[in-house]
Amino acid sequence: MLNRRTLLAASAATLAAPSIARAQATKISFYYPIAVGGPIPAIFDGYCKEFQAATGIEVAPVYAGNYGETLTKAITAIKGGNGPHLAVLLAAEMHSLQDLDILASLDDVGLDAAGKKWMEGFYPAFLANSKAEGKLWSVPFQRSTSVMYFNKDAFKEAGLDTEKFPRTWAELQAAAVKLTKKDAGGRVTRWGVKMAADVGNAQWTFGGLANQAGHILMNEAGTETYFNHPKAIEALAFWRGLATAGAAPEGVSNWGQLTPDFLEGNAAIIQHTTGNLTNLRTNAKFPFGIAGLPGKEGPRTVVGGGNIYFFKNANPAERAAALKFARFLTEPDRAADWSMKTGYIAVRPEAYETKTLKDYIAGFPAADVARGFLPVAVGELSTFENQKVYAALTNNVQACLNGTKTPAQAMADTQVEADRILKSYKKA
Amino acid sequence: MRRETVQGWLLILPALLLLVAFTHWPAATTIIDSFYTTPKGSRPPRFVGFENYADLMTDPVFWTALRNNAVYALWTIPASVILALVMALAVNTAIPGRALVRMAYFTPTMLPMIAVANIWLFFFTPDYGLFDHVLGFFGGVRHNWLGDRDTALPAMIVVAVWKEAGFFMIFYLAALQAMPPDLKECAALEGSSRWNFFRRVTLPLLMPTTLFVLVNAVINAFRLVDHVVVMTRGGPDNATTLLLYYIYEAGFRFWDQALAATLTVVLLALLGLLAWLQFGVLGKRVHYR
Amino acid sequence: MKLSTRSLEIVGAWLLAVLWVLPLLYAVWTAFHPGEFATSFKLTAPLTLQNFANAWDAAPFARYFLNTTMLVTLILVAQFVVCTPAAFAFARMEFPGRDIVFGIVLMQLMVMPDVLLVGNYRTMATLGVVDTILAIALPYLGSAFGIFLLRQTFRMVPQQLDDAARLEGCTLLGRLWRVYVPLAKPTYIAYGLVSVSYHWNNFLWPLVITNSVKTRPLTVGLSVFASTDQGIDWSIITAATLMTSAPLLVAFLLFQRQFVQSFMRAGIR
Numbered sequence: 001m002l003n004r005r006t007l008l009a010a011s012a013a014t015l016a017a018p019s020i021a022r023a024q025a026t027k028i029s030f031y032y033p034i035a036v037g038g039p040i041p042a043i044f045d046g047y048c049k050e051f052q053a054a055t056g057i058e059v060a061p062v063y064a065g066n067y068g069e070t071l072t073k074a075i076t077a078i079k080g081g082n083g084p085h086l087a088v089l090l091a092a093e094m095h096s097l098q099d100l101d102i103l104a105s106l107d108d109v110g111l112d113a114a115g116k117k118w119m120e121g122f123y124p125a126f127l128a129n130s131k132a133e134g135k136l137w138s139v140p141f142q143r144s145t146s147v148m149y150f151n152k153d154a155f156k157e158a159g160l161d162t163e164k165f166p167r168t169w170a171e172l173q174a175a176a177v178k179l180t181k182k183d184a185g186g187r188v189t190r191w192g193v194k195m196a197a198d199v200g201n202a203q204w205t206f207g208g209l210a211n212q213a214g215h216i217l218m219n220e221a222g223t224e225t226y227f228n229h230p231k232a233i234e235a236l237a238f239w240r241g242l243a244t245a246g247a248a249p250e251g252v253s254n255w256g257q258l259t260p261d262f263l264e265g266n267a268a269i270i271q272h273t274t275g276n277l278t279n280l281r282t283n284a285k286f287p288f289g290i291a292g293l294p295g296k297e298g299p300r301t302v303v304g305g306g307n308i309y310f311f312k313n314a315n316p317a318e319r320a321a322a323l324k325f326a327r328f329l330t331e332p333d334r335a336a337d338w339s340m341k342t343g344y345i346a347v348r349p350e351a352y353e354t355k356t357l358k359d360y361i362a363g364f365p366a367a368d369v370a371r372g373f374l375p376v377a378v379g380e381l382s383t384f385e386n387q388k389v390y391a392a393l394t395n396n397v398q399a400c401l402n403g404t405k406t407p408a409q410a411m412a413d414t415q416v417e418a419d420r421i422l423k424s425y426k427k428a
Numbered sequence: 429m430r431r432e433t434v435q436g437w438l439l440i441l442p443a444l445l446l447l448v449a450f451t452h453w454p455a456a457t458t459i460i461d462s463f464y465t466t467p468k469g470s471r472p473p474r475f476v477g478f479e480n481y482a483d484l485m486t487d488p489v490f491w492t493a494l495r496n497n498a499v500y501a502l503w504t505i506p507a508s509v510i511l512a513l514v515m516a517l518a519v520n521t522a523i524p525g526r527a528l529v530r531m532a533y534f535t536p537t538m539l540p541m542i543a544v545a546n547i548w549l550f551f552f553t554p555d556y557g558l559f560d561h562v563l564g565f566f567g568g569v570r571h572n573w574l575g576d577r578d579t580a581l582p583a584m585i586v587v588a589v590w591k592e593a594g595f596f597m598i599f600y601l602a603a604l605q606a607m608p609p610d611l612k613e614c615a616a617l618e619g620s621s622r623w624n625f626f627r628r629v630t631l632p633l634l635m636p637t638t639l640f641v642l643v644n645a646v647i648n649a650f651r652l653v654d655h656v657v658v659m660t661r662g663g664p665d666n667a668t669t670l671l672l673y674y675i676y677e678a679g680f681r682f683w684d685q686a687l688a689a690t691l692t693v694v695l696l697a698l699l700g701l702l703a704w705l706q707f708g709v710l711g712k713r714v715h716y717r
Numbered sequence: 718m719k720l721s722t723r724s725l726e727i728v729g730a731w732l733l734a735v736l737w738v739l740p741l742l743y744a745v746w747t748a749f750h751p752g753e754f755a756t757s758f759k760l761t762a763p764l765t766l767q768n769f770a771n772a773w774d775a776a777p778f779a780r781y782f783l784n785t786t787m788l789v790t791l792i793l794v795a796q797f798v799v800c801t802p803a804a805f806a807f808a809r810m811e812f813p814g815r816d817i818v819f820g821i822v823l824m825q826l827m828v829m830p831d832v833l834l835v836g837n838y839r840t841m842a843t844l845g846v847v848d849t850i851l852a853i854a855l856p857y858l859g860s861a862f863g864i865f866l867l868r869q870t871f872r873m874v875p876q877q878l879d880d881a882a883r884l885e886g887c888t889l890l891g892r893l894w895r896v897y898v899p900l901a902k903p904t905y906i907a908y909g910l911v912s913v914s915y916h917w918n919n920f921l922w923p924l925v926i927t928n929s930v931k932t933r934p935l936t937v938g939l940s941v942f943a944s945t946d947q948g949i950d951w952s953i954i955t956a957a958t959l960m961t962s963a964p965l966l967v968a969f970l971l972f973q974r975q976f977v978q979s980f981m982r983a984g985i986r
Contacts (some may be wrong), residue, residue, distance in 0.1 A: 038777070062929055065941045072680045077928040080847030100683065113606060187570055188555065197575075199661035250552060251575030252664040255947050257553065266555050285753075388682050394490075398664035402577045424931065436812035443803035446859030451825045454836025461836075489779045507741055511733075518730035525731070530974065532734035535741050538917040538965040542936045543958035546943050547740045550755075550951055558743065594737065595914075602980035616850060643826065651831050658940065672921075679835040680925060685923060688835045696831055701828040 027058040028314070028321045031087035033070035033137035033306060034063060035255075036275040036342060039412045043341055051328050057321045066198045067306065067356040071387075078102050084323040085314040087153035088306040090358040091129035094137050095222035097309060099384050104310040106136040109319045118327060120351075121348050125303055128379035132221070138307035138327045140347040142338070143369050145292070145301045145377050146208045149280060152287040154179055154190060165291035169212070169238050172269075176247035179268035192247035194267040195239065197256035197401055203381050207269060208302040209235035211378045212295035216398040222383040223425045227393070228415035234296070235408040240400050252398050260289075273304060274370035277343025281364075290366045292373035303377045305344065308383055336360075345371050383418075384425045455696060460699040461689035474683075480690040490691065492666045493674040496581055500670060501649035504588045510642055511593040513634070516600030522661070528602075531592040541591060545658035549574075552659075574660055577667040584668050587655050592648060596641045606631075637658075641660050646702050650695065671695050744955040755951040768956035772942075775953065778960060781938035788850050788923075788934050793909055795858045804867030805893050807877070822861050830856035834925055841926060848928040855868050856922065863908055870904040871897050894956045903982035910976055917965055936960045 030048075036038045040226045041063050048059040048315045063074040067090045075097075077083035087099070097103050110282040111119070119127075119136060126140035158178040166172040176192025183189050210217050215231035218224060226232065242248035253261075259276065263283055292299045296414060306327045310319060328334065332350045336357035339346040351357055352371075361368045383389045396410040396417075405413065437488060474516055479504040484490050519530040536544065552573040560570050573579045645704040653673040656662060662669035662677065669677075671691065679688035745756045748769065754762040772778070806812075807819050831836060835854050838847075848850040874897055882892045898905075920936045927933045934940070939961055943954045969976065 041775070060929075063941060064928070068681065069941070073928060075683065076680055076838070076925060077848065079928075080842040080928075081845060082928070147466075185562060185564075185567060197664075219660075249570075249572050251573070251577075252571040253572075253575060260553075260949055260951075264556055288986055384565045385682070388684075391677075391682075394663065395665045399577075402664055404577065404665070432810055433812040436806045436810040437771065439806035439810070440818060443799045443859045444801060444822070446855070447861065448826055450830055450837055450840065450856035450859070451828055451833065452821070453841060454833040455828060457839070458833065458836045467729045500727060515730075515733065518726070518733070521726075523730055527973070529734040531842065531847045532738040534969065534973070535738055535966065537914055538934045538969055539741065539958065540920070540939065542918075542920050542940045543943075543954070543961060544740050546949065546951070546954045547744055547958065549949065550743070551740070558739075558861055590737065598977065598980055601977055605977065606981045637760075641743055642757075645827060647827065649788035651829055654936075657921070657924075658943075675832070676834065676921065676925075685835065692832060692835065696828060698830070699827045705825075 009099055012396065026317075026321065027054060027060065027081075028085040028318050028325065029060045029062065030071055030192065030322075030325065031062045031064045031074050031084040031089075033065060033067045033088060035066055036273060036279055038185055043338070047329060047334065051325055054328070055321075055324060057324065059325055066200065068088045068387075074311075075100065075329050076302075078311060081313075083311060083313050085174075085318045086308055086310050087426060088141055089096045089309055090380075091138065091140070091143070091305060091307040091311075092302075092380040093381060093386050094129055094132060094307075095384045096386040098137060102311055103137055104312045104314065104319060105322075106139070106310070108312070110153060110316070110325045111136075111323070115145070115323070115327075115356045122257070122330075123345075123347060123374060125374045125377050125379075126307075126347050128303070129382055138309045138329065141306055141308045141326075141329060142275060142342070143303060143305040143307075143347050144344050144345045145373050146204065146271060147301070147305050147370050148193075148269050148271050148291050148293055149262060149273050150269045150289050150291065151262070151265065151267075152289055154181075154265070155289075157181075158268075160288060161212065163288075165289065165296045167298055168294050170298050173238075173242060173245055173247060174268065177245055178243060180247050188249070190265060191267045193242060193259075193269040193271070194248060194253045194261055195242075195271040196258055196307055197239075197252045197394070198254040198256075199391070199394050201255040202252075204304050206235065206239070206393065206397055207378070207381045208271070208293055208300070209239055211302055212293060212300040213238075214300070214402075215294065216378060217381050218383050223422055225381075225383060225389065225415065225418040225422070227246065227411045227418060229411070233407045233411045236397065236400055236411060236419060238296075239397075240403075240407055241314075247389070251402055273343075275305065275342050275344040277367065277370075278341060279343070281343075281366075290369045292369065292376070295376075299373060299376055301373045301377045302380055303374070316352065340367070343367065343370075345374070370407045383422060384423045388421045389418050392421065446479040456694075458689045460690045461685060462693045464686060466683070466687070467677055476686075480582075480686045484687070484690050484694070487687075489669065489674065490668055490694075493669045493671050496669055497530065497650065497671045499581060500585055500588070503582075503585045504592070504649050505587070505642070505645040508592040508596060509638070509645055511589065513600050513638075515593060515597040518599075518603055520601060520604045533597050534589045535594065537595040537598075539687070541654040542658060545587065545655040546592070547657055548583075548655070552583055571645070575664055577664055580660055580664060580667045581588030582656060584659070587659075588648070591646065591652070591655075596645065598632065599637050599641055604700060607633060639656045643706055644704065647699075650699060669680070671698075721752075730798060742956050747951050748959050749954040750952070752950070752952045761974075768861065768952040769960065771951045772957040772960065776938060776942040776957070778935075778938065778957070780790045780930055781933055781935045781961075784850060785917060785930060785934040785936075788853055789913050791850065792854045792857055792916050793912055795864050796860050796908075796912060797905065799858055800860055800863035800867055800900065802893065804864045805871055805897060807864065808868045808871035822864055824901075825859075825861035825863065831922055836923075838925055847926060848932050850932055852926050853923045853932070853934065857916065860912075863912070866904055866908055867901060874900050903979035906976070906979035910979075914965060 032044060044061045048061050050126060052058050062084065064070040070087065071093060074084055074087045076088060122140050124221045126143045128136045130136050130140065150165060155162045160178060162176055166175050166251040179190065180188060181190040196202065198207060207217060210232050213231040213235040215229060215235065217226055217232065243250050251326050258270040258272055260265065262270045262280070271293065280288060293301045310322050314322060330347060332348060332354050335346040335348055335351035338344060339351065339357065340360050346357065393414050396405065396414040399405040400407055400410040444616050463475060463477060465476055467473040515533045519526050519533065521689040523529065552561055554572045555570050559573065571579065572582050650672060653670050654671060656673045662673055671697065675688050675691045675695065678691055679686045720761065746758065749764050751765050758782050764827050770905045780910045841847050869928060879892055882896050887895060918936060922942065923937045923938065927937055942957060
């Protein structure tokens with residue numbers, strides 16, 4: 001029970017003072033997003049407490065919504081003058097964040113020789129979205145690849161081999177058609193496959209598909225995009241084709257809806273992140289499998305997820321503390337723990353040498369499936385004005401999935417729009 | 429006389445300061461911003477005249493948002509006002525369980541939009557959501573309500589009408605209950621039909637309420653985007669992007685201050701025009717005290 | 718014939734009521750049953766309070782409640798304090814510039830602060846109050862709606878009462894406090910209801926201006942909590958919804974007659 005005085009004191013404090021005390025160097029503020037199910041805030045609270053016990057540095061973790069919302073929150077807060085000192089944001093936002101001039105590179109944060117060595121210990125695929133202008137801008141943290149979860153009961157029912165997940169587009173489509181089930185009235189009761197095309201997620205699904213066709217959507221500098229390319233069109237045509245073949249629903253499916261759809265038995269296969277594995281394992285009432293994405297000819301996928309960024313607004317002491325915290329979060333034991341609690345891929349190979357993770361994988365081999373696809377993964381779509389480019393792509397993908405634009409038209413329109421957005425970033 | 433002047437100004441000063449600081453001042457700075465480019469990192473804003481407006485004219489998303497908002501307004505405003513009136517008339521008579529019915533109509537007002545949007549999300553869920561359940565019962569086919577361009581905006585409209593009608597009902601109800609009962613007795617004596625009585629007496633007497641409710645409905649048609657944020661984020665393919673949502677995106681997702689400012693100026697102009705229409709044209713036909 | 722139209726009307730009214738309360742009914746059903754019954758409705762489903770416990774543990778709702786309570790209280794009190802004298806001046810005083818200023822005030826009826834997110838955000842940043850409850854409240858404290866309503870009410874107060882108070886030696890503020898405010902009680906209640914329900918449910922501006930648990934009101938807390946990318950869990954979301962709206966719902970249930978009557982007397986019609 002709160003008594004009146006503490007209530008008054010609390011009100012006075014909140015009404016008058018910005019809540020993040022900036023004077024103390026031993027207290028840093030940390031924003032993070034959640035894009036998967038499960039008790040993530042409790043996990044972060046635990047890490048922060050451990051960190052404080054070990055170093056005396058207090059970290060205030062702020063959960064700020066999904067990736068898009070957290071990005072908005074972090075930038076708004078920084079512009080408002082009391083932003084976080086570090087944050088987990090989409091790895092693909094590097095160019096945009098740099099453009100806003102709010103990032104501190106790892107050199108600015110004070111990475112020493114030992115630190116440089118530590119940075120070399122990450123999987124190279126996860127560092128792809130960290131490098132620009134010869135500097136490192138972020139530390140890989142909650143990283144994933146796009147994977148497919150499949151309902152084994154549904155596979156058996158459709159007469160498919162649960163041990164042989166489709167490896168090519170043709171196989172996937174054929175399987176998905178078989179998996180689609182209708183009731184006596186002709187209503188679909190189970191869809192073969194569902195992939196997310198809502199705002200904030202369509203670009204990731206599509207990035208995977210483009211790579212499956214053997215195509216990269218942007219240059220490394222993030223100043224050019226290649227949407228209007230036969231392979232990109234082919235990728236979109238495949239996506240749209242799943243619906244016209246009757247294996248996927250018409251229109252747009254939402255990321256957030258995929259998990260309940262899968263658990264409900266409404267979708268036999270969903271394309272999602274590895275980070276959702278533990279959540280599905282806890283909640284699925286049927287045996288399910290995890291597989292790498294197929295491809296036009298063979299498996300290809302895209303990496304995703306969030307890196308830790310450091311911000312300029314932090315003073316040197318705060319930056320040092322933030323870096324310490326980032327290193328703490330990626331220590332082998334903790335990376336292993338994080339991977340087991342969520343399903344994200346541990347970002348450092350050495351985490352897979354720890355006994356806990358070895359034992360875990362021995363008992364639950366599915367937990368190590370996604371890592372096997374890192375060699376065939378590319379970086380996520382990442383450009384300047386990232387969110388605008390995402391929006392242009394998403395709108396056109398959605399128009400195509402709604403049947404109002406042909407794949408070719410949608411890609412051509414995306415390219416025109418992206419060119420307009422990136423006009424001022426192209427070197428003359 | 430001089431004393432009353434000082435006193436009068438002192439009394440209005442706090443309110444005036446707050447109003448000017450958080451309505452008129454930001455409106456003015458927004459207008460100024462709309463003539464400059466977006467400052468980015470090391471690049472300061474640059475004066476560009478009407479270039480932002482010219483850009484806006486060629487922005488397809490702007491036109492989509494404008495059209496969506498027009499459709500949204502043209503459906504939500506009449507639907508919620510008429511339903512509110514019907515509801516008020518219904519619970520103003522002695523129907524069984526009147527308190528319960530009134531409560532039912534009013535509940536949406538009390539539920540945060542942000543929360544009920546999640547419940548509506550379930551209703552609209554394809555295949556196993558409530559609507560598809562019910563449709564399936566009657567032999568209908570499934571529908572991806574929020575994922576289909578043709579039904580996403582109507583879905584938003586339904587949610588908005590549901591949310592607002594009960595709120596407006598309270599105003600009508602208060603007005604109906606304040607109407608002198610002898611009017612009705614007179615009419616009954618003269619043998620005038622219920623419809624005639626409603627049309628000739630009730631409706632004109634409710635005109636000030638209608639104007640008031642209408643003003644609020646118009647404002648909400650441009651203000652209420654909470655459900656868009658939760659349910660569709662403007663998709664699919666901008667089918668549910670409303671002007672304020674686009675402003676929010678431009679300002680806080682794209683960090684495009686110029687676009688946000690220009691959009692805001694357009695919205696302000698639109699609201700000004702609507703205010704003039706309502707108070708200038710409609711208002712003259714309603715005698716206000 | 719007459720009877721049948723009447724019963725048809727009653728059935729219609731009830732049907733509409735059921736439709737209107739359906740989301741709430743669904744919320745109640747889902748919140749009190751285990752997760753697997755969120756999408757299937759069986760009468761035999763077991764009851765549980767676990768969803769409420771889970772929701773309560775999953776986010777700092779106690780803090781959000783406190784924030785929202787402080788927010789609506791702050792706004793309500795400040796609106797009354799700020800709008801009352803202004804309304805009185807506009808209603809009962811003669812001074813140069815009055816009508817022009819009243820016009821300026823009325824502009825806010827249409828241009829609500831919600832539209833001016835970007836501009837107001839910058840002001841708050843300049844003032845250094847971003848991420849405070851004060852910042853959520855500030856744009857709404859001077860309320861044209863409140864001033865307009867109170868002015869209408871004050872103008873209906875009989876001038877004789879005012880004169881009598883003046884003869885007894887009441888000061889200006891004394892007259893306002895002893896004569897006008899008591900007579901406008903229904904208006905205050907009606908306006909209070911509108912204001913509280915508006916700000917209890919307001920979302921976009923609080924979303925923009927708050928960053929931390931210490932300031933987030935319930936709506937923002939809920940949206941962050943239910944952020945759909947996690948995969949929607951309707952049992953927990955409905956439990957959270959019921960928890961967060963319960964105070965308003967119960968308050969209205971208890972006082973609905975009084976509310977309608979104060980609307981009636983307030984002349985908001």
